[in-house]
Amino acid sequence: MSQSKTTMSAVDKSWLRMDSPANPMMISTVLIFDQPISLKRLKRTLHERFLCFRRFRQRVVQEGERVYWQDDPLFDIDNHIHRIALPGDGSQGELQALTSDLASTAMDHRRPLWHIHYIDGYEGGCALVVRIHHCIADGISLVRVLLSLTDNTPEAKLSRIATTHPSTDNSVESSLRRFSQRVLDSGQTALEQGKLFLHSMRKEPGYPVKMATTAGNIAMDLVKLGFARFEPKTGLRPPLSGRKQVAWAEPLSLAEVKLCARALRGTANDVLLCAATGALQRHFREIGEHIPECGIRVAVPFNLRPLTQPIETLGNQFGLVLVCLPVEVNCPLMRFRQVQENMNRLKRSYQAQVTYSLLDLFGRGPDILERRALALLSNKASAVLTNVPGPKEAVYLAGAKLVQPMFWVPQSGNIGIGMSIFSYAGTVQFGITIDRAINADPNAVMGYFRESFAELRDVALQRNEHATAQTAS
Incomplete structure (x- = not known):
């Protein structure tokens, strides 16, 4: 598997750095279903709809002040899915206690920063406790990703999983080609912004004044x-x-x-x-x-x-x-x-x-x-x-109806x-x-x-x- 690196964006890097013993930067989700889910079908669903996002196969690598996403050479989905049962009477209180414990526990940065705990037999069905690090994405994006695992009916069929591998072309020629493409994209963006500005000036003569006013309002909000x-x-x-x-x-x-x-x-x-x-x-x-x-x-x-x-x-x-x-x-x-x-x-x-x-x-x-x-x-x-x-x-995951979803941002x-x-x-x-x-x-x-x-x-x-x-x- 490729171990190519991608530079982490500055904003995502900010959320990674916010990790502390008092506040691990994890988005936690509890999903309660009306019936048990087949683990085999759950893994197939994750392979098809979750792991298509490369971030979930990548770990974080730090080199001084620089932070990268790197493909995990030992990635295995079984390292991220854990099947357990609740102690005692398996009540809501026990599920809350487990979720509290997991929300207090930092993740292992040697592996991709996500975990799913499958809770057997919860209230006659099952529950999933999902934890994903905030540096991967914001809460709204991750909720939408998790909902993309679901279907509108319990009968939805999964297609055959296509095994794909990221490009392993790390040659100097390939690097120069990617750099040139980024420069070209930036130039095209600047050109489009310039055309938009000229169009706005022709359409609305007071547009520069409006821009200046907006800039002043932004500066004022920063001061406030x-x-x-x-x-x-x-x-x-x-x-x-x-x-x-x-x-x-x-x-x-x-x-x-x-x-x-x-x-x-x-x-x-x-x-x-x-x-x-x-x-x-x-x-x-x-x-x-x-x-x-x-x-x-x-x-x-x-x-x-x-x-x-x-x-x-x-x-x-x-x-x-x-x-x-x-x-x-x-x-x-x-x-x-x-x-x-x-x-x-x-x-x-x-x-x-x-x-x-x-x-x-x-x-x-x-x-x-x-x-x-x-x-x-x-x-x-x-x-x-x-x-x-x-x-x-209501939506369904691997045939089971989602009864109650909860989530918490860090x-x-x-x-x-x-x-x-x-x-x-x-x-x-x-x-x-x-x-x-x-x-x-x-x-x-x-x-x-x-x-x-x-x-x-x-x-x-x-x-x-x-x-x-x-x-x-």
């Missing part, structure tokens, strides 16, 4: 990010232990979430962020901790890759935005309006593009520069919160809480991972999330009924 206040000192930000606790809630009805959003003239995302805000407020109250008067912030990944674009190449294409959650606001309706206003303001900003550019810049510099910058930025958020749309209908620096929202087949899944040093029960927080949503839903429906009654009279 740099001078944003540090997070208040709360029990959510102690020194981390590196041991994770994972939990997930019973799914919400997506129809109910959308109904609530329509009644409040907002979005489903606004509703769910408001429910997360209420859950954190309830947590502060239950443990008797003072609620910060200026709210707390969460880092929210913002996708920069078009969702309609096929996932042909992996890598990270997203930025981060800092969203203020008004945990100090008691009224559910006022809390919702504040969340909505904060989100609308961020949608008009360039913060996601700024943070993506910063990651690209950090990845090109020395490791110590990135770690200092990361420490600075991670002091400006108390948690990471993701919201990813999934399939509208937290960086000294952030110890990750919350995830995932819509699937008419439901909304909510999960959380919390560092053990934080005084919080993850299952209790899951309950607070459902209670907070129910409180907002009831207020929204009562308000809607009152408005309807007034219109009728």
